[in-house]
Amino acid sequence: MTDNARKVFDYLKTNYGKDITAQAIAKDLGISINAVTGSVNGLCRDTKHPAYAVRKEVEVAGEDGKASTIKYISLTDEGLAFNPDAAE
Numbered sequence: 001m002t003d004n005a006r007k008v009f010d011y012l013k014t015n016y017g018k019d020i021t022a023q024a025i026a027k028d029l030g031i032s033i034n035a036v037t038g039s040v041n042g043l044c045r046d047t048k049h050p051a052y053a054v055r056k057e058v059e060v061a062g063e064d065g066k067a068s069t070i071k072y073i074s075l076t077d078e079g080l081a082f083n084p085d086a087a088e
Helices: 003-014 022-029 033-044 077-081
Strands: 053-061 067-075
Touching: 003 022, 003 033, 003 067, 003 077, 022 033, 022 067, 033 053
Parallel strands: none
Antiparallel strands: 053 067
């Protein structure tokens, strides 16, 4: 697991149950949105392990009345149970 992936994983674990976007993770951790996206991609589709994270798309109405999609990121049950320190 890369350093950024570990930071994102730990952030998601600490904030489990909250609606978290990639933009919020990038801002709170002080890393680029590209780094967050890459880390989340790896957590969502690791070929050696079950997916540790998922993205959930939610349609919301904007102030202008137009619908927009927000992608929330959360750990799966496997992600919650995973201990990256034991895996290394």
